[in-house]
Amino acid sequence: MLSFLSTGLLDFSAWQVVIYTLVVTHITIAAVTIYLHRHQAHRALDLHPIPSHFFRFWLWLTTGQVTKEWASIHRKHHAKCDTEEDPHSPQTRGIRKVLFEGAELYRAESKVKETMDKYGHGTPDDWIERHVYTGRSTLGVASLLVINVALFGVIGLTVWAIQMMWIPITAAGIINGLGHWWGYRNYDCNDAATNIFPWGILIGGEELHNNHHTYATSAKLSSKWYEFDLGWGYIRMLEMVGLAKVKKVAPKPKLAKNKAQADFDTLQSVIANRYDVMAKYAKSVRHAFHEEFEHLKHKAQLESRFLKSSRKLMQREPAKLESSQKQQLVELFQHSKALETMHTMRVELGAIWERSHSTRDQLLHQLQDWCNRAEASKIKALQDFSIRLRTYA
Incomplete structure (x- = not known):
């Protein structure tokens, strides 16, 4: 029994546990940016049922996230951006509040029925959504705790804790906080959104927040030649094998050489x-x-x-x-x-x-x-x- 608690079923080394943790948290990031954000909230792409349901299941298992709640709150964020009605703007609530209590702001807004009714249209409403993913949203993360301990022993508790903190820190804190507070701006859009870093790898391209707020319905978040959107790379791979279809990207101007006058x-x-x-x-x-x-x-x-x-x-x-x-x-x-x-x-x-x-x-x-x-x-x-x-x- 003590040996099992020490090593779990897999008996991984410390480095193997670290690699596993990085992989599973990155899958969660991909699920948030591709499924919740670009597919559900903005309809920038269509997803085949296979990746769509995989992402939905994975988010239930690793975050307890309810699709309708996430999409509703994010749509309201865009509609009321950086005003008093914005659910999580550092411009009105303060950077410390959003950076360190972003998940709490999200949970509070998820209880507002008006937000869910007004902004939650078009999200999944099938049997499994009603009875499992929404009806038993905490069952997923509880199951994950058991799975992690079974696989890795006591260290599985740490892996589980990191998974629980990953989205609250990266998405709710860094993107919703720093993404409206600090960084560079390619475009003077109507809010305070900034690009935190030109290479969107750790948070799947969400770092390019100013680009996103300028072209909210674009499936691609990078804009300049030196910017990189990892989430867009995944979308293109899904599209190449017929599991996704891009509906919209940011417009690129076409230029006609030697035009003497504007027409x-x-x-x-x-x-x-x-x-x-x-x-x-x-x-x-x-x-x-x-x-x-x-x-x-x-x-x-x-x-x-x-x-x-x-x-x-x-x-x-x-x-x-x-x-x-x-x-x-x-x-x-x-x-x-x-x-x-x-x-x-x-x-x-x-x-x-x-x-x-x-x-x-x-x-x-x-x-x-x-x-x-x-x-x-x-x-x-x-x-x-x-x-x-x-x-x-």
Whole structure:
């Protein structure tokens, strides 16, 4: 009996137990990002019943996760992102609360019937879901405890504890917490979502949270050439063997070389790819700022800290700026007409796809006028951006 408690049925070495733990926790991560997140919550892909039910069973066994609860809470998170109604935003609840008590926030929201009824549509509702996966959601993790102890002996308790903590720490804590608090942003989306790390391996690609919040229904979370989404790799492998079908990925703009003037195709493409357009414009702002930097630092005698923070402010959505931040830009623009023009033109460009009352012809005229004024501005960064913009097709 003592020997069994010491080694279990498998008599694994310490390293073998570590490898086993890493494998099973990674399968759980894959189940969350592929099944719960991209398939169930966002319908970015369809899954064949075999992987779909495997993931459902695995999550019941290793997390006690109920599909309807997870999908409902995540959909509400997107609908109410970073507001007081967001179930787990560090912007409203504080980073420590979400980072260390993310699972508790999830459990509290799962008891809100209104959330389940409003956001839980389309999730599994078959017999096994009602009577086992939801009806006996704690039976899975209890069974896992018995299995781990049987396989590894007493050390199986530690393996089980790690499995129980894995999703609360990585998903509920790190992604929901740090993913709205710290990191880099490819796109100025309507919330505070950030990319924590460009290589999404440990948490299956969920690290690319800013990309996801920009294109929520995309099955692929990586966006730049240097980014890596491991979950997308798994999806492509499932698709190659007929076990998955990708429904949507983030749009990629098509460019028509040597287009002399923006046309209706340009207008449609610019509106459809507005986040990409604004990301490219932010890059143009950085180039313009670089050209003005020495003048502002030495001739205008502005401090480097002021200039660096101003550069970041110029890349953000103007409507999101606080009054003190707007005043900082006013002070900056007193010393640089070029940067003031870049800022004004950004506001005008963004207004094109916000004018829902304008006709197609009016919007095209506004876009053409914008390009003409940009190319007549004598600001190289703005001119280069406009030349590229009118090639959208």
